Amino acid sequence: MRGWLERLAPTLFGVALLAxxxxxVWATGTPKYVVPGPWDIVTAYLANWGELNAxxxxxxxxxxxxxxxxxxVGVVLAVAMAxxxxxxxxxxxxxxxxxxxxxxxxxxLIILWVNQAFAALVICATIISFFPILANTAAGLAxxxxxxxxxxxxxxxxxxxxxxxxxxxxxxxxxxxxxxxSGTLALVGAVVAEFVAxxxxxxxxxxxxxxxxxxxxxxxxMFAAMVxxxxxxxxxxxxxxxxxxxxxRRRET
Amino acid sequence: MIAVEGVSKVFGNGTxxxxxxxxxxxxxxxxxxxxxxxxxxxxxxxxLAGLEAPSAGAIVWEQGRPAAGEIGFVFxxxxxxxxxxxxxxxxxxxxxxxxxxxxxxxxxxxxxAQVGLGDFxxxxxxxxxxxxxxxxSIARAxxxxxxxxxxxxxxxxxxxxxxxxxxxxxxxxxxxxxxxxVFVTHSTYEAAFLASRVLVMSPRPGRVAADFVSTVAEEVLxxxxxxxxxxxxxxxxxxxxxxxxxxxx
Numbered sequence: 065m066r067g068w069l070e071r072l073a074p075t076l077f078g079v080a081l082l083a084x085x086x087x088x089v090w091a092t093g094t095p096k097y098v099v100p101g102p103w104d105i106v107t108a109y110l111a112n113w114g115e116l117n118a119x120x121x122x123x124x125x126x127x128x129x130x131x132x133x134x135x136x137v138g139v140v141l142a143v144a145m146a147x148x149x150x151x152x153x154x155x156x157x158x159x160x161x162x163x164x165x166x167x168x169x170x171x172x173l174i175i176l177w178v179n180q181a182f183a184a185l186v187i188c189a190t191i192i193s194f195f196p197i198l199a200n201t202a203a204g205l206a207x208x209x210x211x212x213x214x215x216x217x218x219x220x221x222x223x224x225x226x227x228x229x230x231x232x233x234x235x236x237x238x239x240x241x242x243x244x245x246s247g248t249l250a251l252v253g254a255v256v257a258e259f260v261a262x263x264x265x266x267x268x269x270x271x272x273x274x275x276x277x278x279x280x281x282x283x284x285x286m287f288a289a290m291v292x293x294x295x296x297x298x299x300x301x302x303x304x305x306x307x308x309x310x311x312x313r314r315r316e317t
Numbered sequence: 318m319i320a321v322e323g324v325s326k327v328f329g330n331g332t333x334x335x336x337x338x339x340x341x342x343x344x345x346x347x348x349x350x351x352x353x354x355x356x357x358x359x360x361x362x363x364x365l366a367g368l369e370a371p372s373a374g375a376i377v378w379e380q381g382r383p384a385a386g387e388i389g390f391v392f393x394x395x396x397x398x399x400x401x402x403x404x405x406x407x408x409x410x411x412x413x414x415x416x417x418x419x420x421x422x423x424x425x426x427x428x429x430a431q432v433g434l435g436d437f438x439x440x441x442x443x444x445x446x447x448x449x450x451x452x453x454s455i456a457r458a459x460x461x462x463x464x465x466x467x468x469x470x471x472x473x474x475x476x477x478x479x480x481x482x483x484x485x486x487x488x489x490x491x492x493x494x495x496x497x498x499v500f501v502t503h504s505t506y507e508a509a510f511l512a513s514r515v516l517v518m519s520p521r522p523g524r525v526a527a528d529f530v531s532t533v534a535e536e537v538l539x540x541x542x543x544x545x546x547x548x549x550x551x552x553x554x555x556x557x558x559x560x561x562x563x564x565x566x
Contacts, residue, residue: 211396214368219413219461220385229409233400315400316443 100284105291108284116273116285120292123269126182126254127247127300130189134246137190138197139239146205146231147223163195167253171260181261181268188260189253193246200242204235236315240308247300255293270296318344318497319365319465324374325522326360333522334360338374340516340525347491347498349512351505351552353560357523358501362467365499366390383465386414389458391468395450397442397457403429404438407457414461428456432486448479455487465497472507481540484510505552509533509545515552519559526559527552 082102088094089101096104109116141159145152171188178184208231216226258271270289277286319342326335335357342348342365350358363369364376366388397406407428411421426438432452442450451471458466472480488511491498502508508515509531517527529552533544 209396211392211394212398214366214392215390215396215410215457216413217368218366218385218388218390219410221413225413229412230398233398236400316441 097281097283100287104284105287108282109288109291112285112288116270116289116292119268119270119273119289120296123251123254123258123271123293124296126185126189126258126269127250127296129182129186130193130250130253131243131247133186133190134194134197134250135239135243138194138242138246139201141194141198142201142205142235143227143232145202147227159195159198162191167192167256168260171257175257175261185254185257185261185268188257189250192253192256193250196245196249197239197242200238200245201235204238205231207238208234237308237312240304240311244301244304244308247304248297251293251297251300318342318346318379320377320379321361321365322375322377324361324364324371324376326357326364326369327372335364335371336522336524338523338525340528342497342499344497345495347488347500347511347513349508349515350499350501350518351503351508351515352518352523352526352556353503353520355523356518356520358503358518359469360523361518362469362499362501365465366467380464383463386410386461387464389461389463389466391451391454391458391466391471393470393473395442395447395454397450397453399442402439402441403434403445403453403456406442406453407460410457410461425456425460428460429453431459431490432456446479447475448483451475451483452486455483459490459496463496465499468498468500470501470503473503480507487511505549505556506540508552509548510540517552517555517559527555529555 086101086103089096089099089104100108141155145155167188170191174187174191175181175184178187212230212234213226216230221229254269255271258269259275261268262272262275270293273289274286274293277283277289321338321340321342324335324338325333327333338357338361350361352358360369364371367382397403398409401409404422404425407425408421411424412418416424426435429435429438429452432455434449434452434456437445437449440449442453445453454471458468472483475483484507487498490496491511500508500511502511510533513531515527515529515531516525517529518524519526529548531548532551533542533548
């Protein structure tokens with residue numbers, strides 16, 4: 065009984081919160097262009113079903129393309145940094161600098177420089193999301209058990225064999241953790257880039273729909289787009305968590 | 318077979334791990350390096366393996382320095398690839414040495430059968446007990462038919478029953494194969510049970526304090542035989558004499 069209650073607790077809490085929100089809006093008579101109730105948001109979503117879903121697909125396409133690019137860039141840089149102290153010294157400060165520079169500051173430049181809108185959005189989202197993959201994979205490569213490295217050395221392994229048969233497989237759990245963090249960051253990056261591009265007139269993803277609805281004071285539609293974004297973020301995090309669980313379970317049992 | 322000539326090892330932080338170690342290791346010997354923590358036993362083993370270079374002195378292999386794969390090494394932990402099956406773990410050294418795939422798998426299966434794991438070829442390390450994992454590790458060290466087997470306290474983390482079983486199997490393996498074994502341990506009982514010769518080492522810096530040729534008779538497989546008990550007592554007395562004031566570790 066208690067177990068079931070614990071599992072249902074988040075849903076029950078959410079339903080109670082939505083009910084309280086709906087009641088508060090109704091009881092205080094707050095107009096829906098200030099704070100819409102949950103029912104207004106659902107109605108706005110159903111009324112703009114096609115447009116919002118197309119925007120969601122657009123944002124998710126940018127997010128997934130950026131995540132794939134971030135994985136490739138992160139792993140390649142991590143391997144290069146693990147292979148050479150010089151490369152590590154050269155790359156690390158720049159990777160950190162890129163990570164701490166606010167994307168919203170560099171996105172306009174990237175959108176200006178890269179003529180193709182989709183590519184510009186993917187580059188922006190990649191910049192914000194590659195660092196966790198790089199940092200985690202680099203940590204995984206550095207944590208390869210010393211005894212196994214000795215074993216490879218005693219058997220005359222080449223650097224390539226050590227990388228492919230030992231260091232990269234050892235770093236898989238760290239890489240997957242980085243990928244899970246990067247998944248949500250890629251979504252944030254895509255949305256930030258879409259905001260910047262959207263203010264320049266590029267109509268595409270959910271961020272543009274949020275801007276557009278804001279300009280038109282269609283606040284329920286704006287909320288509906290935000291809810292879709294939040295759900296997309298949770299779904300990406302959960303899916304990548306599932307991938308991590310399945311890969312690790314399959315590989316060690 | 319191996320001449321250790323005045324070997325010292327000083328680490329980068331100034332710690333003198335070994336000082337003036339000289340000894341000979343004959344082919345077919347089972348040499349135990351016995352001593353407390355910090356006496357440089359594992360460092361000497363790593364020097365023999367070529368994983369570290371001596372700061373002074375030399376290790377001379379009389380038949381020439383072993384090629385890749387000719388030194389088998391068993392670590393304190395089994396250190397298996399967790400994503401690979403027992404068979405794949407044992408195939409690994411042969412794969413690194415570029416042996417043909419089919420022959421490598423046959424040799425690995427035979428090595429696993431030799432350590433009693435012929436029915437567990439497909440099992441991943443997580444599905445094996447601590448003792449079984451160590452058996453896989455021993456099979457991996459033996460699969461390339463090394464000239465010498467170096468073992469760094471391989472049974473220290475195992476429960477007593479499993480440790481005794483593995484000691485018995487290792488001793489049987491050694492007496493059947495004629496392999497040269499250097500075995501690091503801090504247990505006088507283990508050294509007395511396994512070794513044909515025991516180097517007792519003293520700590521800080523690591524030196525050879527005594528060199529015993531085993532006096533244990535063939536009743537060794539019983540751990541209460543009079544020659545076994547006498548040898549344990551003799552080594553324990555020597556260890557007590559060479560230990561610093563804080564006692565035997």
